[in-house]
Amino acid sequence: MNTETVLYIILSGVIALLLALFQYKYRSKTRSIFLTFLRFLSLFALLILLVNPKIETSQTYIQKPSLALVIDNSNSINYFKQEAVAKQLLSEVKSKTAISDKFNIDYFTFGETLNQNDSLSFSEKQSNISAVFTQLQQIYANQTAPTILATDGNQTFGTDYSFVSKNYNQVVYPVVLGDTIKHSDLKIQQVNTNKYAYLKNKFPVEAIVVYNGKNTINTTLTVKRGNTTVFSKPLTFSKENTSNVVSFYLPANKVGVQTYKVDIGAINNEKNIQNNTKNFAVEVIDEKTKVAIISSIAHPDIGAIKKSIETNEQRQCDIVTPEAFMANVNSYQLAILYQPDNTFKPVFNTLKQTALNAFIIAGSKTNWQLLNNENLGFSHDITTQTEEFQAQLNPGYSNFIVEDLNFPSFPPLKGVFGDISFEKNHNILLYKQIGNVITESPLLVTTESNGTRNALLLGENIWQWRAQSYLNTSSFIAFDNFTGKLIQYLASKKRKDRLVLDFNSFYEGNTQVVLKAQYFNKNYEFDAREKLTIYLTNKQTQETFEYPLVLKNNYFEIDLSSLSPGNYDFTVKAVNSNMSKSASFKILEYNIEQQFLNADVTKLTQIATNSKGGLFFSSNYELLFNSLLNDERYKPTQKTTKTTLPLINWKYLLAFIVFCLSLEWFIRKYKGLI
Template sequence: MSSETLLYIILAGIVALSLALFQYINKRKSMSKLNMLFAFLRFISIFSILILLINPKFNQTTFTTEKPNLVIAVDNSNSIKHLNQSEKVKTLVETISENSELKNKFNLSFYTFGETFKASDSLTFTEKQSNINEAFTQLSQIYKTSNAPTVLISDGNQTLGNDYEFASNTYKQPVYSIILGDTITYVDLKIQQLNVNKYAYLKNKFPVEAIVVYSGNSNVTSKFVVKQGNITVFSQNVSFSKNNNSALLNFNLPASLVGVSAYKAYLVPIENEKNKVNNYKNFAVEVIDQKTNIAVVSTFSHPDLGSLKKSIESNERSTVSFFEPNEFISKINDFQLVILYQPNNKFKEVITKLNAENKNKFIIEGSNTDLDFLNKNNTTYDHEITDQTENYQAQLNLNYTLFLLDDINFESFPPLKSNYGSVVFSVPFETILYKNVNGISTQEPLFVTLETGGRREAILFGENIWKWRSQSFLNSKSFNEFDDFLGKIIQYLASNKKRNRLNVDYESFYNGSGNIVIKAEFFDKNFIFDTRESLQIKLIDKLSKEEKTFPFILKNNNYQVDLSSLPPTEYSFTVRTSKENLSKSGSFQILEYNVEQQFLNANSKKLKQLAVNSNGESYFIDNHEGLITDLLSDDRYQPIQKSHNTSRPLIDWKYLLAIIALALSAEWFLRKYKGLI
């Protein structure tokens, strides 16, 4: 409180006392007890009112004791149940949560992790994957500025995400690892990895590569077998020893039937083998009877050409060939799609023949494109000629309706070099990407598709698309996102199928351990994406004939349904709209595979190293008694007393109003009682 405020309070007291004495004592010669009481009550009333007008502020200091946090992160994946540790985990979690000494010293927080990380103490051990590193990533954000020793209860077997062994580099909390399972080495055969292409071509053979491993000290012999249904299509004897404990098998299988062909590969178990689940692995191949041939016509070399080839051929169903314009004329009917890269007057005969044959084409413009030639030799658009170039970034058009496209973080991509000038279209078109300059959308097209006279075309108004593919890899550590984006455009251009109002995006088969998400899109009669429709998918198990129905949910610019909970088998499905009589049918297969059941032991080495790196401790689940003792005795985890200074105005003190009301009421009542009013 300032000295000025204190002076005002003293003056208020003098004024209040003077007024009270003047009213009750100065008028009378006698100073009776009653008058003195009246004067006192009047002084209290006036002084309190004046104090409210001055409204002084008082500093208040409060002290709170903040306990450290104790984080308990529990592995909720299926491998815990597979290693027969689920009941031990539940008992340990219950012991920690009910320990009164721990609750007095710490704020207990329980989390579970598997595919996802969440705050919960409910344990089901049904998660199909385990991402331990993601748990530490999330916890590092939650407890960034607080003291939070962490108890990690896990078998240490991670199937998803980055290696967690060095999570202490970013997670600055002591980690106490509770190791689930044992470290006894059992005799075990395992299919470590099985590599196979997703697609094969009819009447060809497709390669399969299998890596099989052995854990044990004695010499053993087994047989590696691949079956299609009840038919053995491949078998080979394999021998192992303590030093020769792995084998690489390469073989080819025939693609004789169109459609999805499912196979089961297995190693014949040996005597006393404990875990036989990891001896088996299912895989599938989709056999197709044709290949999409794509021609790229160009008069010069450019990094874009190599990027286009790699991106398109990432889909095994597509092949890319390069031609000079004069070489391509005689082979025009051998290709389903032609990409014209920066055309000039040497392309005249090619474009004339493409128009005559009504062939689909994909034009990529750039700084070497002859715009005058292009304007004269196409009937779909006219590009303003300014003899200037500009760099444009891309912005995805979320209202693009021809097929589903995902935003692959286009705003992070480097700009494309494009010819400056407006483009006027003479036919209807749809924009995939808009031009963006310095973060401002120009609403001018950078990438468009159009359909006219039964022919499909795409035009990209910019070169250096190779930089996009490189940036996509930097963003996601994979080329898949960019390749899928370009693949959908190539698939659309290489086909002349009739456009449908209801489209369903799904795979022919899924691995049982992955997410199974089916996407759909619905358009109104003007082919504008309709968000008002309700879609449902009806599934029929082909073996049991059991029927299930799931609703789609609207997410971004498509409808989605998550079917990850379905058991492995073959399914047929029908997606149907509720308001209009539209439907789309298909089938897919879920392969039986549980990555969480491939483990035989706990990964104690990594869990121990994690504890050492973070200045924590490690314990086996059967010897965890020392955990609570160590946590309670560790001097690093002490409560912190914090002081909080607050400045509160007197007007917030409600009791002062009560005092004023009480003083005035008492004065009035006594005066009334004595007959003075």
Template sequence: MQIQQIILIIGAGVLALLIALFQYLYKAKSRSRRNLFFAFLRFLSVFSLLLLLIDPTFTQNTYINEKPTLLVAVDNSSSLKHLKQDQILQKMVQELKDNTSLNERFDIDYYAFSDALKDSLSLDFTGKQTNIYNTIDELNQIYKSNIAPVVLLTDGNQTYGKEYQFKTTKHTQQVFPVILGDTTIVEDLKIEQLNVNRYVYLKNKFPVELILSYSGDNTITTSLEILSGTRKIYNTTVSFSKEENSKVIKVTLPTIQPGVFEYKARLVPLDQEKNTINNTKNFAVEVIDQKTNVLLVSRISHPDLGALKKSIESNERRSVTIVKPSDIRKLDEYQLIVIYQPDATFRKLYEELKTVKKNVLTITGTKTNWNFLNQIQAKYTQAITGQTENYTPRFNANYSAFLLEDIGFDKYPPLLGNFGDIRINVAHDILLYRSISGIETNFPLLCSLEDNGIREAVLLGENIWRWRANDFLLTNNFESFDNFLGKLVQYLASNKKKSRLTTYAEPFYYGNTNIKIKAAYFTKNYEFDRRASVSIRIENKNTNSVKEIPMLLRKNAYQVDVSDLPAGSYTYSVHVAGENLSRSGNFTVLEYNVEQQFLNADVTKLKQLATNTGGKSYYIHQKNQLLDDLIHDDRYQIIQKKEEKVISLIDWKYLVLIIVGSLAIEWFMRKYNGLI
């Protein structure tokens, strides 16, 4: 309280006393005890009112003991169950919860993790992947301003993610790994990795690369087999020793007919081998009986040509041939014609296209002769101004020709095209709109046309190579752009009739990947319908079990995630409620559980992690030592904090009660004694 407020309070007291004495003693005819009581009440009410006007403030100090936070991150992946550590782990978690000394010293937060971090402890040990790096990184982000050591209960076996043992650059918390699992090195054969292309071509041989490993001290010999069903199609003898403990085997297998084919690579187990699951790897390939040949016709040299060729050929099922208009021979050999910046030299090509009726992708730019293009075809026309403009893409989420997601087109650099209105005279669907200097327009930048069964797409701007380069700058790869262009090429290279219901599913999925099936439903005007009720029926061919699941709307597609499906062959059918529409297909889930490939705990990495973060590693039987070290570690002290709170007297409700009470009693007593 300030000195000025103290002086005002003293003055208020003197003034209230003078008023009370003047009214009840100085002017009174007698000085009875009753008058003294009235004077006291008047003094109390006046003084209280004056205090409200002064409104003095007081400082209140509160002392709080703040405990450090202890984070307990528990591995919930299936490798713990496979290594028979799940019950041991649950018992230790319960002991941590019940330890009185630990709970008095720390505020304990519990987390479970496998492929992602969860702030709960519903442990079922069914996680298909483990990302320890991500777990440590997220905990560091959440508690970066706190003292929060991490007790990491895990076997240390990470299936994907960055190397977690080197996580020290920005990590401020100490990590105390508790190592679960067998640390004894025993003999074990393992197929570390199998590399094979998803798609191969009919009547071609396809390569399979296998990386094999052996842990043990003896010299052993075993067999590597590759089976198709029950038929053995490859067999070789492999030898390992303590010094020569890994080998790379390359095999080429033939293709006989188109379709999806499953194979099994197997290392014959040793007599005393404990874990034989990691001796086997299933894989599959889809044999394609036809390759998509794309003809790219251009009179000029431009970086776009190289970008288009590399992007299209990123899918091995496609090949691109670049020619000049004068060098064109047979169009029948190609499924798609790409016309780049046409001018009068393309006349013969356009005349031949009217005969062979091939689908076309047309790309225009500053070298395009629009006088010629407006005359040679009537599907679309461009106003000729002789000026150019930069056009920024804007994605149309209602595009209905095929399933496509926005890959961040608004972050792509503009394309350079001819300025002027464009008129499209046939049925069309706009995929990308033009934006000019930040102003959105309804004019197309990229659109697809369909007329008399012939499909065409028109891109009204050059420098598409910048889009592919920008994709690499944003994501460190070309995948998003190549997938976008690949879907456009796939749509144009196909002559299938447009359907109101389309579905998309891979022919096969590995057991450790996300299994997502998509569908798109359109109105009779072929506009994407977001109001539909779409469901999918999935049947397991092996067990005849059936699942019916509603498909959820995700952007411009209906989608369902069925990653929990066990290995097997499946058929599916997608239905729209209230419509006589359905689409069917099939897919295969290959058996593979990466969590069951481990035989031992990864002691080396966990010890490195502890050392690099300033913590310490423990084995499961050392849990008492862990608890004792945490409780007596001087780095984790209970901190006493002082909380200073300024309180205003006007907030003190009892003062109002005193004023009201003293005035009421004074009035009642005066009334009772006939003084009013």
């Protein structure tokens, strides 16, 4: 409390005393010392509230360092038969009194993500060790927290954890779970193929086979569809020749999902034969959607849009001039008009004659006078000024299922300043956001009239969106899926269904199986009140399942990743309206966690060395505990916290003022002074 505040408190006491004396010594005939004292206390407390001094309190405490015990909960621990070892480590850390006295222990498990718990099931289908270091760095940013990492060191997805761990500011003690002895092994490292193939064509397949051993061996690579062998090739491996890339073509003779099994013959006494086979599937289709990007200018948007569209192998995208498009208009199912100018006049005439769906992308070089005169159902103010707008997703958009890509984080698009008006029904997919203000003006709009579907984007530089999406998620997949759904909607002339399903024809065994659905009322408005239920049947076992779909934003969703591999028929039913839709999908058999033979001791040793920790095995837990207990880096620290509380927040002072004034009033009333 500073000197100025103390002087104000003294002055308040003097003023309160003078006022109390004035009331009961000068003005009142009754000179009561007790009443004078009560009035003094009341006035002094009120004046103190006006001064509002701040009361500081200090609290000193001892903070122990934290200890993070992180255990691999993936299926590979079970496959290596190390589940008992992992549970023993957990049990010993919990029972070790000396450890709990020195550290605050936090328990974590990890598979695809890091979870704060001590429940071990070893059922996770993926392991992402890099996520452990990334998330623990945030948790222990300002603490001392040595980390025990119990794992086999085999990561199935994510960034290389030996690189990520360099930014982790804590000491790491890896505990190796798994076999460290090198065994001879032959495995199919990877199978590369297209997701789609076209009827009566051949599609490429590439199989990468890896050998770990010293002897020369001969084996055969075979590919089967059902019980029929469609390809085989003899292979030879040795200590010097440890890998082989086999490329070949297979025919696509039947429409639908075709499943294949790649197998490499096992060698004598091979310990792990799970990695000798790998399944893959190809969906054979008999038609390819062709999209034309029509432009008379060069712009990076054009290449980005083409790349985004063609990530789906069902689609082909051509970049053409207006003249070239006119010559082959019947070859396309969708026309993307990029910043139309005067040369697009015949293009618009042809689009009206053929009723071809169109996607117009406008920007700073767009001729809005031409667009306004073409009676396209909208009219834009004609100005020479440009403006930049960011995007905000309309959560009520319901023409197709769309997920938020964190659009406010994307760079702004550049367009022409002015308002736009629509003459027919339109659905806004993205709103314009200017600064922090979300406007009601559209940025991306879709329209549907007389069987024709169109879209309008009021900004250029969408290539920057694709780049930002990669920075946000380390992948183009999210943005390309968004583009793909928009193209799929625009390229179709089918009448809108009231029950729409979004799913894949087949899923890899190590990926998430997620199905989404939308339900619309009779006015084709998304109805969140409906209840959707999915009924599944495994074709092989005839086992049936029933699950409700969960409402999420403007669609329903169900995660079916717990299903075992196989072929499934399913029906999604709207309970209240008794509407349903049926389809099927396939889950391929593949457990990536069972593809490893040994623990990755090399990488675990590397992160232990880089963090100045140590590598330990299940046979020497006591060495690990002694290292933690005797390390001088892990000492408790004394910390002091100061709390500043303004007196005006002290409720008891208000109660004291009320008490004094009330008591004074009752005494005066009792003595007849009022």
